[in-house]
Amino acid sequence: MKKSKIIDEITATLGEYVLEYIIYLDSGYDSYRSLKMLSMKEDTRTITRELKEAVNRIQNGVSFSKALSGISDRIYETNLDTFLRTVSRGFIRGEAGMQADLRILVERILYEEIAAKKIKAGKASTKLSLPITIIFIAIILISVYPALAQFKL
Amino acid sequence: MEVMIREIPLCLKEAGLNAMYGALCGHFFYRNIYITVILMMIFCFRGYLRGRKLESKVMEGTDENHFYEFLIELAEGLDAGNNIINAFAQIHEKLPRGRVRDKLKEAMIKLGLNKGMDEVFSWFGDSFSGTVIANWSRIIIISFNNGADLQKAIRENRDLFILKRRTKREIDAIVARQRFSFLIIKFMPFLILSILVGSFGEFSAVLYRPSGRVIMSIALLMILFSEIMAETILRI
Numbered sequence: 001m002k003k004s005k006i007i008d009e010i011t012a013t014l015g016e017y018v019l020e021y022i023i024y025l026d027s028g029y030d031s032y033r034s035l036k037m038l039s040m041k042e043d044t045r046t047i048t049r050e051l052k053e054a055v056n057r058i059q060n061g062v063s064f065s066k067a068l069s070g071i072s073d074r075i076y077e078t079n080l081d082t083f084l085r086t087v088s089r090g091f092i093r094g095e096a097g098m099q100a101d102l103r104i105l106v107e108r109i110l111y112e113e114i115a116a117k118k119i120k121a122g123k124a125s126t127k128l129s130l131p132i133t134i135i136f137i138a139i140i141l142i143s144v145y146p147a148l149a150q151f152k153l
Numbered sequence: 154m155e156v157m158i159r160e161i162p163l164c165l166k167e168a169g170l171n172a173m174y175g176a177l178c179g180h181f182f183y184r185n186i187y188i189t190v191i192l193m194m195i196f197c198f199r200g201y202l203r204g205r206k207l208e209s210k211v212m213e214g215t216d217e218n219h220f221y222e223f224l225i226e227l228a229e230g231l232d233a234g235n236n237i238i239n240a241f242a243q244i245h246e247k248l249p250r251g252r253v254r255d256k257l258k259e260a261m262i263k264l265g266l267n268k269g270m271d272e273v274f275s276w277f278g279d280s281f282s283g284t285v286i287a288n289w290s291r292i293i294i295i296s297f298n299n300g301a302d303l304q305k306a307i308r309e310n311r312d313l314f315i316l317k318r319r320t321k322r323e324i325d326a327i328v329a330r331q332r333f334s335f336l337i338i339k340f341m342p343f344l345i346l347s348i349l350v351g352s353f354g355e356f357s358a359v360l361y362r363p364s365g366r367v368i369m370s371i372a373l374l375m376i377l378f379s380e381i382m383a384e385t386i387l388r389i
Contacts, residue, residue: 016288020288020292023292023295023296024292024295026296027295027296027298027299028299028300029295029299037295041288110316110317114316114317114320117320117324117389118320118323118324120389121324121327121328121389122327124327124328124331124386124387124389125327125331127386128331128334128335128383128386128387130379130382131335131378131379131380131382131383131386132335132338132379134375134376134378134379134382135338135339135341135342135375135376135379136341137375138342138371138372138373138375138376138379139341139342139345139372141368141371141372141375142342142345142346142349142360142368142369142372143345143349145359145360145365145368146349146353146356146357146359146360146365147356149359149364149365150356150359
């Protein structure tokens with residue numbers, strides 16, 4: 001998959017992950033267990049894949065923050081990076097206050113997601129001019145051909 | 154008295170509309186019954202496949218909306234001081250008719266039969282596997298088992314759900330507007346052709362001779378290509 005497409009996918013789905021993470025924290029799970037729960041999602045999204053890998057690395061003895069920063073090294077997206085940094089900070093210093101930070105983050109992510117979609121929708125009207133032009137060329141072809149054929153005769 | 158209106162399945166609707174479009178293409182561009190029938194069949198098949206895809210998307214979207222409504226109502230029910238089972242009992246009556254309401258009704262019956270909350274909710278989630286609903290059901294079970302403040306979590310996320318839904322509707326409106334304007338332009342060649350053939354029959358007869366058919370085929374391919382392009386652009 002193209003890098004820009006991966007970033008688009010992350011922008012569109014990260015909010016849902018952070019929301020879910022907050023609820024796991026609310027349920028009394030710690031950072032690591034919440035992350036593990038997120039990685040257990042049954043889908044093929046990039047974030048799930050990356051989280052699965054990070055959890056595997058942690059289980060193999062790699063430090064928590066190193067495993068998470070590995071994700072940011074591979075795919076850099078500002079909000080994803082903020083999320084991972086908040087999570088690893090929470091793991092080191094304790095989860096107190098982490099939910100509040102993440103709630104602010106999830107709101108920002110959702111607003112960004114909405115803005116990105118609105119921009120995309122706005123761009124679509126401009127992009128549509130290309131297929132419309134092609135249709136007009138087809139119309140010109142149809143209407144001009146009989147005249148040209150007469151001229152040849 | 155409630156009247157059940159059985160709607161035509163989306164895949165059949167799409168197949169029919171596309172078959173008509175194929176027939177129009179065949180008639181206007183080739184004036185040949187065999188080509189018309191072949192194009193009709195191809196377009197009908199394409200419409201059916203597209204309808205099937207749309208059907209599952211629409212169903213998933215409707216289920217998701219109903220489920221969000223369910224969560225919002227659940228939060229309000231819990232706010233009012235009901236316990237979770239009483240809150241459920243009140244909600245499923247308020248929800249719009251659909252899969253979520255039916256499954257909730259079944260869940261209520263299961264709860265009434267003294268089945269565990271986690272068992273009922275995992276059954277509920279399994280009925281919508283691979284969707285947001287399945288995911289949320291899993292979260293609800295975990296929250297319930299761990300004694301978390303589910304009410305607080307739902308209340309805090311309620312505004313975000315509403316915001317998301319509102320934006321989705323806004324974008325849908327933008328896309329629908331653009332789709333409709335493209336639909337009008339898509340039918341312009343047919344209008345031009347009918348005017349040409351209707352008013353200047355002999356002049357335009359050259360379009361249906363072998364050399365003209367090549368031009369018509371090129372024009373039709375261009376129209377179909379632009380349609381595919383527009384579909385890709387409008388997929389937001």
